[in-house]
Amino acid sequence: MRYLSRQFAIGALRRGHGIEQFLGGSEIGGQPAIQWVAISPMNGQYRISLHTVQDPDDDQVGDLPSLISLDPVDEAYVGEGRELGASEDETEAISLAEQLTHARPGRWVNHAVAGDEYMDYVRSRRDSAQAA
Template sequence: MRYLTRQFAIGALRRGNGIEQFLGGAEIDGEPAIRWVAISPMNRQYRISLHTVQDPDDDQVGDLANLISLNLVDEAYVGEGRELGLKEDEEEAISLAEHLMDARPDRWVNHAVAGEEYIDYVRARRDPARSR
């Protein structure tokens, strides 16, 4: 099972592990892009960040944080994403991310697993029968 229940997502954050959710494709200035939202523990708070990167359309690419960011002005470091907010409570951080980005409560995954969602997304795009 890839997706975390709400309690498992909260537990992951409490243990110091990040969670994330693949949001799908977008177009930024005419360029194909993909986006995901992440929640990362940071200094006794939880950082909610949006990542928007170029879509390489490659089902062999699963490490999304290493793709070329389209939010470079918002990132001090590669893969950092654009900060959407900080919360001290795990539940509040998840709720804020869901509210701001229309993230689904049933689609959170552990850190670095959103890449698997991207691979599925690319394969479904190539084979429309898979997305049914």
């Protein structure tokens, strides 16, 4: 099972591990893009960041932070994303991330697993296109 229960997501953060959630596709400046939100332990707090990168439409690409950022804020610090907020409490950080990004409560995964979600997203788009 890929998704973390709320308690497991909180536990991962308490143990110093990040969590993230693939948010899906969008379009930025006419370019296809994808987004994901990450919560990372940093300096006694939990940093919430939004990542917006170019969508390569490749179901073999799972390393999302290596994709080309479409957010000018992220260009200086590639892979860090746009900081949306921070909290000293794990539960508050998750709730804040969900409020700010419309992330869904039951869809959090461990750090670096959002890439698997992206690959599934590309495959489902292709399956839908072939069925039409």
